[in-house]
Amino acid sequence: MDGSKEMLVRDLALGRFASNIMDRFEDSLAKQLDLHDPLAPFRNEFYVPSGTIYLDGNSLGPLTRAGETALKEALEAWREKAIGGWLEANPPWFDLAEHVATLLAPLIGADPTEVILANSTTVNLHQLLATFYEPRSGRDCILIDEVAFPTDRYAVDSHLRLRGQPVDRCRRLVPSRDGRTLSETDIIGSLDESVQIAILPSVIYTSGQLLDLPAVVSAAHRHGVLIGFDCSHSVGVVPHQLSEWGVDFAFFCTYKYLNGGPGAPAAIFVHRRHHGRMPGMAGWFGNQKETQFQMDSVFTPAPGARAFQMGTPPILSMAPLVGSLSLIRDAGMTAIRAKSQRLTSHLRQWLLDQNHSHELTFADPEDAEQRGGHVALVHRDAGAISRALRREGVIVDFRPPDIVRLAPAPLYTSFVDCWNAAAIVGRLLRDHGYRSELTVPDRIP
Numbered sequence: 001m002d003g004s005k006e007m008l009v010r011d012l013a014l015g016r017f018a019s020n021i022m023d024r025f026e027d028s029l030a031k032q033l034d035l036h037d038p039l040a041p042f043r044n045e046f047y048v049p050s051g052t053i054y055l056d057g058n059s060l061g062p063l064t065r066a067g068e069t070a071l072k073e074a075l076e077a078w079r080e081k082a083i084g085g086w087l088e089a090n091p092p093w094f095d096l097a098e099h100v101a102t103l104l105a106p107l108i109g110a111d112p113t114e115v116i117l118a119n120s121t122t123v124n125l126h127q128l129l130a131t132f133y134e135p136r137s138g139r140d141c142i143l144i145d146e147v148a149f150p151t152d153r154y155a156v157d158s159h160l161r162l163r164g165q166p167v168d169r170c171r172r173l174v175p176s177r178d179g180r181t182l183s184e185t186d187i188i189g190s191l192d193e194s195v196q197i198a199i200l201p202s203v204i205y206t207s208g209q210l211l212d213l214p215a216v217v218s219a220a221h222r223h224g225v226l227i228g229f230d231c232s233h234s235v236g237v238v239p240h241q242l243s244e245w246g247v248d249f250a251f252f253c254t255y256k257y258l259n260g261g262p263g264a265p266a267a268i269f270v271h272r273r274h275h276g277r278m279p280g281m282a283g284w285f286g287n288q289k290e291t292q293f294q295m296d297s298v299f300t301p302a303p304g305a306r307a308f309q310m311g312t313p314p315i316l317s318m319a320p321l322v323g324s325l326s327l328i329r330d331a332g333m334t335a336i337r338a339k340s341q342r343l344t345s346h347l348r349q350w351l352l353d354q355n356h357s358h359e360l361t362f363a364d365p366e367d368a369e370q371r372g373g374h375v376a377l378v379h380r381d382a383g384a385i386s387r388a389l390r391r392e393g394v395i396v397d398f399r400p401p402d403i404v405r406l407a408p409a410p411l412y413t414s415f416v417d418c419w420n421a422a423a424i425v426g427r428l429l430r431d432h433g434y435r436s437e438l439t440v441p442d443r444i445p
Helices: 003-014 016-035 040-045 065-088 093-108 121-132 150-162 184-189 213-222 289-294 304-308 315-331 333-354 382-391 415-430
Strands: 115-117 141-145 171-174 195-201 226-230 249-252 267-270 375-378 397-399 403-406
Touching (some): 065 093, 065 315, 093 115, 093 315, 115 304, 121 150, 121 249, 184 213, 213 226, 315 333, 333 375, 375 382, 382 397, 382 403
Parallel strands (some): 141 195, 195 226, 226 249
Antiparallel strands (some): 115 267, 249 267
């Protein structure tokens, strides 16, 4: 047998020949998917860092061209009009939070009166707890989940302490059976008569599990429990119908899938049935607009969710949302969700195809309907793999102790991006190319 035939036999025995054919097939498939992707043109509207595959939009979305323009216009108004910008800018700064809320409302299934841009995510949770937590004898517990984003747990615990409630008894935890996901059965089973209010994630930030919000809301209300959601890891990539589902309140940041920029103001949703309730923490931008500058010493709450504002809105930090939310509106949440599910499903499969000789596990659900916007790869050396991927130009993040999160954002991530990222992960694992990073301290973010 000559050398070439011998190599062919060896490659067939090792599965390399089939693997090479599969690689070429999947690469071609990715290109075809991009060619027929109706959202592909939106990629040009984003400043994706040069030379990278950016899969970290669930931590910080990149700047949009429309957002850059809106920010420049706000700066120009400041330069040209100074204080006059509050009433003379386009749109006027005085109503900018309400203007942005109007753009945001359709993305979450809310009336514009039910949503407002204000404060930060954690401050908004404190505001909502101060407003809706009303402990009484026999019903004084706050339910939160065992795998909650840490700031939500911090806020709940500190709020209980401020209210003089024993944290160990009044903070109830929904258990996680695997330390990564939640069972809706366990959530519903935790909603007993001692729980007054529940705070849960729409999407779990580590595993990417998307909860069945309508089912959980329905169960909470059957038990007389008010329920709110941290939607930071779902808004902008998963459609919501918060008003229709009867969610009492929600809060979320705007710098992930909404591309508002670092430190962009967060948002509050308050269902219309709670409108007229006095906010737990009052501030002058929550006052009625018509009387705000009369400087009355008595607080008169603005209608709807607007009452939950406190301090002066950060105009320059809010301005990019005028542009980015317009892009998301033009793309449509139905199309965004459909592409997101295809991206994460193909990425998951391509990771498995590239690593057939290695044991790979995922924390995110296999069913795309139960998955948010990211894939959660599990590996004991996840921190080192994350750093090695960044070195290769694949921008992902690490969540301790063992998760690499890969978030393909539908408006600027291509299928070829996902295919190439999977190929690089495969090479790093096969060649142990991440081991040089094992001694490097974890870098977060």
